[in-house]
Amino acid sequence: MKSPAPRSDVLDKGPFRWSDFFLRWEFIMALLLVGIVILGTVISPYFLDIWTLSDATFNFSEKAIIALPMALLILTREIDLSVAAIIALASLAMGLCAGLGYGPWTLAAVGLIVGLLCGVFNGVLVTKVGLPSIVVTIGTMSLFRGLAQVVMGDQAITTYPAGFSTLGQGYLIKWPPIAYSFGIFLILAAIFAVVLHRTATGRRLFAIGNNPTAAQFSGIPVDRMKLVLFSLTGMMAGLASFLLTSRIGSTRSNIALGWELDIITMVILGGVSIAGGVGSIAGVVLAVFVLGLATLALSLINVPGIVISVLMGLLLITSIAAPILIRRVMGYRS
Numbered sequence: 001m002k003s004p005a006p007r008s009d010v011l012d013k014g015p016f017r018w019s020d021f022f023l024r025w026e027f028i029m030a031l032l033l034v035g036i037v038i039l040g041t042v043i044s045p046y047f048l049d050i051w052t053l054s055d056a057t058f059n060f061s062e063k064a065i066i067a068l069p070m071a072l073l074i075l076t077r078e079i080d081l082s083v084a085a086i087i088a089l090a091s092l093a094m095g096l097c098a099g100l101g102y103g104p105w106t107l108a109a110v111g112l113i114v115g116l117l118c119g120v121f122n123g124v125l126v127t128k129v130g131l132p133s134i135v136v137t138i139g140t141m142s143l144f145r146g147l148a149q150v151v152m153g154d155q156a157i158t159t160y161p162a163g164f165s166t167l168g169q170g171y172l173i174k175w176p177p178i179a180y181s182f183g184i185f186l187i188l189a190a191i192f193a194v195v196l197h198r199t200a201t202g203r204r205l206f207a208i209g210n211n212p213t214a215a216q217f218s219g220i221p222v223d224r225m226k227l228v229l230f231s232l233t234g235m236m237a238g239l240a241s242f243l244l245t246s247r248i249g250s251t252r253s254n255i256a257l258g259w260e261l262d263i264i265t266m267v268i269l270g271g272v273s274i275a276g277g278v279g280s281i282a283g284v285v286l287a288v289f290v291l292g293l294a295t296l297a298l299s300l301i302n303v304p305g306i307v308i309s310v311l312m313g314l315l316l317i318t319s320i321a322a323p324i325l326i327r328r329v330m331g332y333r334s
Contacts, residue, residue: 025271029286036290040297047297054177058247060292061181062240063259064285067266068185068192069233071284073133074267075196076208077276078226080122081137083237084259085144090114090241092148095157095251104164104246111242112235118144119234123227133230141260149253157251168246181243185288188236193281201225209276266291269316290315 040047047053066083073080090111097110118140125136172183196202207215208222216222245251270287272279291312298308 115238123230
């Protein structure tokens with residue numbers, strides 16, 4: 001009687017090594033997060049106050065929402081530098097519609113539609129025309145922001161309908177206090193995690209990131225999937241625009257200026273490789289909390305914003321370099 005053939009999944013897995021676990025990007029980010037919480041608790045008695053933490057989520061939730069689809073884009077070797085400009089254009093469209101008397105939900109739909117159209121425009125130029133995404137989105141970053149500046153100039157739109165500020169400033173749960181924007185981020189993070197790590201679509205995205213040509217020859221619709229990702233990123237930028245405009249209650253042409261770098265930092269710090277094919281939603285979520293809580297801790301002791309930016313840059317470089325250096329040292333010792 002023939003013995004059963006060994007299972008391929010058992011053969012593929014080598015012996016478990018604790019060093020592999022401790023060098024996982026998510027583990028390093030979790031340790032960093034714990035360190036920041038301890039440091040924040042030491043330097044300020046207000047750091048762990050539930051309302052302080054809740055208020056801090058307002059400052060990063062909109063960026064975090066965009067970081068989720070941006071992670072999928074970078075995973076497939078693409079990028080979108082126009083997301084902050086999409087926020088400005090969508091906010092302008094909502095402001096103009098508010099002036100015509102439309103209600104909050106119509107404004108939300110307008111923001112999503114404008115963001116979606118901008119994302120489709122980027123995606124078509126990349127997948128159908130064949131232009132590099134970094135070049136396309138640098139151009140559309142200037143185009144979208146420029147349109148907002150031409151229409152608005154130095155003026156601001158501050159007249160919005162009653163109830164418009166509810167989602168931007170309100171709480172999904174009163175206790176513990178969870179803001180609508182933060183709740184939306186958590187729900188979206190769970191959905192993105194399931195799609196990327198538990199579905200065939202996620203496996204296709206990893207395949208595209210590892211080798212787009214091989215993925216194309218294996219029957220994966222590479223261009224179609226990238227077009228969907230650009231469209232999704234634009235739509236999430238439209239959602240972030242609605243939440244941000246609702247929170248601050250005004251529209252200016254410089255709204256969300258510089259956010260694209262903060263969002264990309266969240267993704268890269270979360271372990272998504274700029275070369276494609278490597279990354280996880282868990283890592284991105286941890287990076288969001290690391291950056292958000294580190295900024296909160298420094299703000300509580302009145303550290304200037306420019307110094308916080310310098311420290312965040314050093315944190316990003318250190319977090320990227322540390323695993324590489326550790327692996328090299330361990331490699332030399334083995």
